[in-house]
Amino acid sequence: MTIPIPDTENEEEANRILAKEVPGWDKLDKGERAELTRLACDFRKRSSPPKVKMTRKPDGGWSIEPTGKSEALALLKLHDAFSANSIDPVNARAAELLKYLGSVGADNEGRYNAALSFIESMKPHDQAEALLLVQMYCTHDAAIRALSMMGSADWVPQVQTFGNLAAKLLGTSQRQMETLARMRRGGEQVVKHIHVDNRGGQAVIAENVNQGGQKPKNEDQCHATGNSGSGPALLGHDAQGNGVPIPSRERAETVPYARRDEPRRA
Template structure:
């Protein structure tokens, strides 16, 4: 049983697709190399041929090999028959025209993967495939993409540890770590989007209310009256933050406050008569 499982894991399926031709023409080639081809429906055969032809037209990402050094560490080599092609593709992956920035980014990836015991060909090439698929336009974007990959990987590792945790403190620790890493990953994606959009200008309309001797800046100012009345018709006060409720003032409906006056009122007689004098 063990040997059979080992052989099953090592099974490799090679899909031979012609360099040119339509999906219908590719079916004849695929029928010879795909196990269980005859068990597929016509729709499934057509779909498989269309996917295979589309992938053949895409540029394949760079592939590398990792070889352990006798004294520790890894050596990064180019996979494939042409090393020059691999090096040029690696430079394009990191948006560089020389090997110095390529070596720097490649070492950063290798150091991280080595710290989590994932420094193998498959994981390293997966990281390169992600960076290449994003098509960095500058070394700054390439550097950010390396950060995005390792941050995402660290977040997934924290989440996996969260699912294995049995104690509340451990669960909280990995939960907080995963949350911070996922927020960082989202921020990195937003940063990359801003870099690719270029500069943008945001115009905000601000109303300045300078009533009462203190400036009040707000997006919308509520005067509390009808229409556009003069600022002298309403008293205002402001709190410590420059925002407060209005004080009572003139009646907004035009009704004046009663004021005592001599007009129209009967005068009161003097207590000692109309003549003044001494007692």
């Protein structure tokens, strides 16, 4: 089925085009027609991903050629998808994708173009991100395959083996996404400093959040005391309010000797 995409920003004009070319338009209610029009117009605003045509070589390899009305436009789309400034990185990433897809029996035009669509949709900023996106696609595909093998397994050891493998691959996939997020944040750090003050028998927690790796400043604290103002209470503090005894200047009485100086008996 071919879905017509109205080349207009006018909603009424888009409705007239869709009414003529979409089968079953008259069976849709008002809300469904509005939703179809909105989705068709949004789809037009998206850039089309790069696509290639794959041909098997006599020696067993693949010949990959860009497709489209303009070969120049198709090549530029491939370069942009991998954030590459020459054809060499494009060929390297293509070889990596084909090697993995061939190992699982999925080296075909549809699967390769699906990988290209994923990578292009993530808009890699540089070749490091493009390389990571290739890894992310392969890791996700391997995890789904492990899950499917676990679902079709007949014996408990097989279920455990594929289940453990799927869990490891999914964990790796999550860490890859976190790595990509850190790369795009540019190394920004978020540091939390928690100060606990339990003076007076109550715990008061003050939280300072610092971004960018710089140390926070405590404006309420004397600079001469350092961090002593935020430490725990001194030993001997009485939460009930009883003061600590203060010694007087009077000297204590002399303690009598337990034994007097008497001559010892033989």
